[in-house]
Amino acid sequence: MPETRVDRMDETTPDPVDRVLARADAHSGVRVFGAAQALQDAGTAAGGDTDGEQWDREERAALRRVPGLSTELEDVTEVEYRQLRLENVVLVGVHLQGATEDAENSLRELAALAETAGAVVLDGMLQRRPHPDPATYVGRGKAQELRDVVAALGADTVIADTELAPSQRRALEDVVKVKVIDRTTVILDIFSQHAKSREGKAQVELAQLEYLLPRLRGWGDSMSRQAGGQVGAGGAGMGSRGPGETKIELDRRRIRTRMAQLRRQIKEFGPAREAKRAERKRNTVPSVAIAGYTNAGKSSLLNRLTSAGVLVENALFATLDATVRRSQASDGRVYTLTDTVGFVRNLPHQLVEAFRSTLEEVADADVILHVVDASHPDPAAQLATVRDVIGDVGGRDIPEIVVFNKADLIDDDARLLLRGLEPRALFVSSRTGAGIDELRAAVEAALPLPAAEVTALVPYDRGDLISAAHETGIILEQAHEEGGTFLHARVGAHLAAQLAPYLVSR
Incomplete structure (x- = not known):
């Protein structure tokens, strides 16, 4: 079968992902690869003053693996001081006729996933065939070629750009003679590294066990x-x-047995979240969920809008735990912004199920802020992937605002193409602050209006009701009179019931 080989580049190439996917084999006839774009360049990924205190970043960086250190023990007493060296990996993918560009983007993304997980990507291979080989994924001939590449480069691991069946993984390992894993394994590994909260750790462990069970x-x-x-x-x-x-x-x-324990544990976290959500709904506090592809800049955007101090990192799946922050509209109404876990193409169904409780924040939102990386080579695929997952958790009918982030990294031609893809989308840069004011206005306009319109004369000793109306409602008219505060406002049903004894007709 025809095959595209992605050669190893010299060490002077600036980006590690680009170094792997920088050019095609001269004999393949495939066009030259562009920039990987899965991760930003170091110069454009720096944080700003709006990111708040980034204490978590130092903690996470302190746990990174160190390259070049041996894993061999010289003495048994050194066991506590051993450090893992970075794994050297080779990527392999299969694509159909005419799907070359999509396969290249997917392999670039897999390279970024591998680097985020703590590996060094040495090489990548793409094979064109009608369908993956049921035995070894790439066919026995190409598997033997892959074995030669692995041996020549000294790789430890082969990563397949799909979810392999247990039999395919075993058969490919028998040929290449090194560990073989798939895309799902890499994503699960990243999640296990980045989970911080008790719920997040339980969700990741459940997903890992669901994946492991049929592969024992x-x-x-x-x-x-x-x-x-x-x-x-x-x-x-x-x-x-x-x-x-x-x-x-x-x-x-x-x-x-462990999976049953984890499901019970995750279920026990539900009432606390439901109580908080019910309290917000009772007080008619609108909620805005920030959803989007991984590394699209959701956390940076939340920090820009609220100075939340949420961890910002140029890595895939840096955020796993939902973060809720309070914000205030120009008319005084309070609403919440929720940062959610990012999505990726071919997101393992185990993770969608395990993180369903977290993704409920998206399904229960009043507005979805759909963040897309404007500098990504395939933004249409990002949009489709995120909308599929939103639909899976029951959020397809929620009002959506599409936001193209990282607009400072694209030119006018790219902006025109994106405008054609989503005519009503907004262009912002969470790094420079461009377009943030327009985004705030769009979010405020999309917030649902309070259900009830009331006219009341509130006694001065019930200032708490006036304060609640300012916080959760829209004040149409207010005046101080002899008998109390005259209030004409739109408020939620709960507050309207509290104001009922003081209603007047004017």
């Missing part, structure tokens, strides 16, 4: 606890007869 494998008779029969017939003889349980069955049972 045993190694010969040493994995078996089954026994019985006559000694001469291969059994263990007296005292060993019985149904037994294989080691792999025992592992599966333990995993299922």
Whole structure:
């Protein structure tokens, strides 16, 4: 089958991802690759004054793996001081005829995922074939070529740009003689590194166990606890007869037990979140959910809008835990902004299910702020991916504001193309602040109006009702009179019930 080989570049190439995916093989006839764009350049990814205190960034950076350190122990007493060296990986992908550009973008994204997980990407291969080989994913011939590449480069791991079946993974490992993992494994690994809260850690562990369960494998008779029969017939003889349980069955049972515990634990987090959400709804506090592709700049945008101090990092899936911050509209109304976990193409269904409780923040929002990376080579795919996940969690009918972030990184021609893709979209830069005022106005205009219009004369000793009307409602008219404060406003149903004894007609 025709195959595209992505050669290793010299060390002077600035971006590690570009170094891997910088050019195609001279004999393949495929166009030269452009910039990877999955991660920003160091010069444009720097944070600003609006990011607030970034204490988490130092903590996360302190846990990064260090390249060039041996994993071999010289003495058993050094076990506590050993540090892991970075894994050297080779990427491999399969695509259909005519889908070359999409496959290149996907492989670039996989390279960025691998680097975020703590690996060094040495090389990448793309193969064009009608469908992936059911045995080895790339076919036995190409698997042998991949083995030669791995041996020549000294790679530790091969990463496939798909979710491999257990049989495909084993067969490919048998050929290439190194560890083989898939895209889902890399994403799960990143999530396990970045999870901070108890709920986030539980959600990630549940997703990992759901992925691991059908992929358990045993190694010969040493994995078996089954026994019985006559000694001469291969059994263990007296005292060993019985149904037994294989080691792999025992592992599966333990995993299922742990998964049940995690599901109960995640369910226990629900009432607290529901109580907070119900309190906001009772006080008619509108909510705006910031959703979008991973590394599109959602956390930076939240910091720009609210100075929230949420962790900002030029990495995929830097944010896993939902963060809610309060903001105030120009008319005095209070609303909340929620930063959510990012999405990615081929997001493992285990993660969608495990993070469903977190994604409910999107489904229950009044407005969705859909953030798209304007500098990404395939923004249409980003839009489609995010909208698919939003639809899966029941948020398809919620009003949506599309925001093209990182607008300072694109030229006028790219802006015209994006305008054609989404005519009503807004262009902002969370780094420079361009377009932020227009975005605030658009968000305020999209917020739902309070349900009830009331006219009341509120006694002066009930100033709490006036304060609540200013905070959660829209004041149409207010005057101080002899009998109290005259108030004409739009307020929520709960506050309208509290104002009912003081209603007047004018």
